[in-house]
Amino acid sequence: MSDESAGLETGELLSAIGKVRMPEPRVLEDAREVLWSAIASEMLGIGPSGEQATVTGGSAGGDEDHRRTVRRRQQMPTDVQARKNLSDI
Amino acid sequence: MEPDGVLIGRSVHGRPDAFVDVARRHEVAIHAYLARRAGRQAADDLLAEVWLRAFAARGGYDTQHADARPWLYGIARNVLREHWRTGGSGEAAALEEERLDPWDGVDARLDSAERAKAVVSAVRELPAAEREVLLLVAWEQLTPAEAARVLGVAQGTARSRLYRARATLRRVLSERDAEDEAGVSA
Numbered sequence: 001m002s003d004e005s006a007g008l009e010t011g012e013l014l015s016a017i018g019k020v021r022m023p024e025p026r027v028l029e030d031a032r033e034v035l036w037s038a039i040a041s042e043m044l045g046i047g048p049s050g051e052q053a054t055v056t057g058g059s060a061g062g063d064e065d066h067r068r069t070v071r072r073r074q075q076m077p078t079d080v081q082a083r084k085n086l087s088d089i
Numbered sequence: 090m091e092p093d094g095v096l097i098g099r100s101v102h103g104r105p106d107a108f109v110d111v112a113r114r115h116e117v118a119i120h121a122y123l124a125r126r127a128g129r130q131a132a133d134d135l136l137a138e139v140w141l142r143a144f145a146a147r148g149g150y151d152t153q154h155a156d157a158r159p160w161l162y163g164i165a166r167n168v169l170r171e172h173w174r175t176g177g178s179g180e181a182a183a184l185e186e187e188r189l190d191p192w193d194g195v196d197a198r199l200d201s202a203e204r205a206k207a208v209v210s211a212v213r214e215l216p217a218a219e220r221e222v223l224l225l226v227a228w229e230q231l232t233p234a235e236a237a238r239v240l241g242v243a244q245g246t247a248r249s250r251l252y253r254a255r256a257t258l259r260r261v262l263s264e265r266d267a268e269d270e271a272g273v274s275a
Contacts, residue, residue, distance in 0.1 A: 009204075010208060011227060013205050014208060014223075014224075014227040015228070016205065017205060017209055017212075018224070018228035020129065023117065023124070023129075023132070023133065023136075027120070027133045028116045028117070028120070030137065031136040032112060032113070032116070032140070034140060034141060035108070035109060035112055035140040035144060038140075038141055039105045039108065042105050043106070
């Protein structure tokens with residue numbers, strides 16, 4: 001066996017060994033939900049300790065849009081619904 | 090499709106929700122990265138932590154980089170290290186256990202499962218720094234330059250580690266083949 005063919009075979013084996021099953025959709029959604037919570041906190045200007053802070057970036061009108069979106073978002077249980085509401089902006 | 094850098098830049102400047110698109114784009118890849126190294130259950134548990142840290146750190150992202158994967162893998166790597174420090178099993182052990190996960194599929198594709206086991210064994214024996222680069226390239230399909238970004242090392246360093254890892258693997262597997270042939274003919 002040449003070095004080259006040995007290398008190719010090893011590469012294929014490595015790839016095969018690294019194969020993992022797709023995660024459950026629920027796992028991905030749950031992780032996104034956690035991210036949404038962080039986004040909502042930032043958009044509402046709430047720091048990690050719960051204190052109110054200044055929202056940075058964007059126009060004043062845009063910030064109000066975001067706050068409205070976040071308020072709606074906090075009432076929604078799923079990421080799918082969140083996406084739908086954001087598309088209304 | 091907008092580059093990750095554009096989305097992250099937007100998420101920094103008034104539209105934090107744009108970051109969700111980055112997460113959605115790479116969530117399967119990041120979960121796989123975690124699962125290959127720490128197992129599926131740990132990956133399920135740690136994925137959200139990666140998003141939280143990435144979101145908190147996005148202000149420091151160089152938006153010139155269109156593809157955020159190396160940056161996200163780097164964050165996932167830090168999350169894994171903390172996971173291992175606080176009681177999770179080590180990377181080498183995870184590699185040994187994780188190979189059981191896709192094993193049925195591997196068996197179907199390979200002439201000999203023994204050879205795949207030999208590869209796992211050889212990879213585990215590599216120095217950690219070399220193994221990391223090798224697996225980022227082989228499993229995450231990164232270029233050596235992207236692997237260097239993940240690890241925070243110079244590109245030349247990543248390339249030389251990859252070269253050494255491949256050379257060691259070839260040597261170890263060739264030696265094993267020679268031993269097997271000698272055993273058969275004896």
